[in-house]
Amino acid sequence: xxxxxxxxxxxxxxxxxxxxxxxxxxxxxxxxxxxxxxxxxxxxxxxxxxxxxxxxxxxxxxxxxxxxxxxxxxxxxxxxxxxxxxxxxxxxxxxxxxxxxxxxxxxxxxx
Amino acid sequence: xxxxxxxxxxxxxxxxxxxxxxxxxxxxxxxxxxxxxxxxxxxxxxxxxxxxxxxxxxxxxxxxxxxxxxxxxxxxxxxxxxxxxxxxxxxxxxxxxxxxxxxxxxxxxxxx
Numbered sequence: 333x334x335x336x337x338x339x340x341x342x343x344x345x346x347x348x349x350x351x352x353x354x355x356x357x358x359x360x361x362x363x364x365x366x367x368x369x370x371x372x373x374x375x376x377x378x379x380x381x382x383x384x385x386x387x388x389x390x391x392x393x394x395x396x397x398x399x400x401x402x403x404x405x406x407x408x409x410x411x412x413x414x415x416x417x418x419x420x421x422x423x424x425x426x427x428x429x430x431x432x433x434x435x436x437x438x439x440x441x442x443x
Numbered sequence: 444x445x446x447x448x449x450x451x452x453x454x455x456x457x458x459x460x461x462x463x464x465x466x467x468x469x470x471x472x473x474x475x476x477x478x479x480x481x482x483x484x485x486x487x488x489x490x491x492x493x494x495x496x497x498x499x500x501x502x503x504x505x506x507x508x509x510x511x512x513x514x515x516x517x518x519x520x521x522x523x524x525x526x527x528x529x530x531x532x533x534x535x536x537x538x539x540x541x542x543x544x545x546x547x548x549x550x551x552x553x554x555x
Contacts, residue, residue, distance in 0.1 A: 365543070372531060372549070373549065374449075374546040374548040375486070375533065375535075376546075377544075420485055420486075422485075429474070429537055429542070429544060430476070431544060433485030433487075435483075435484055435485050436485050
């Protein structure tokens with residue numbers, strides 16, 4: 333079965349600083365999702381990557397899928413308190429969109 | 444356009460009881476998946492419903508069962524509750540095999 337490992341597990345940054353979260357898969361990724369979750373709440377879809385080398389951006393968040401399609405990174409530029417939360421990467425497996433998730437990265441942004 | 448909705452928001456049960464959680468998918472979506480998220484963990488896939496049938500199932504015991512109705516809404520039933528069933532239960536919906544899943548706010552289940 334596919335496993336996703338996220339690093340770091342938690343991150344505390346000063347407002348305005350840049351940061352990167354990594355997601356490494358034990359198998360080739362055919363669809364990689366990034367979601368954000370506020371504590372105890374539902375998941376908010378951020379981006380989906382499918383092609384090796386693909387890069388997508390939304391506001392100050394950029395996600396990349398490496399050429400070999402086994403690692404993805406999420407980069408936040410000039411972090412703000414609103415970026416705080418838990419970031420989850422997920423990989424779709426099989427043809428029915430069953431998603432396997434990593435354990436998440438908890439981000440705190442200090443004003 | 445309403446997103447994915449779930450009810451109830453919170454639920455407290457005792458061991459051995461049974462519980463039913465409900466989910467209404469996003470408008471236009473016909474597929475519903477259920478996930479269990481324990482504290483500090485990523486969501487774990489329970490099962491997926493399409494055309495009122497269970498199409499795929501994760502590694503969960505038969506105590507977990509579900510149903511999908513003709514209007515695409517879905518229920519998750521858990522029998523003989525255990526303390527370890529305490530978690531956030533998330534419902535996600537999508538339109539077809541390649542579409543992105545959108546998640547509801549979740550139901551927080553506490554088993555005492």
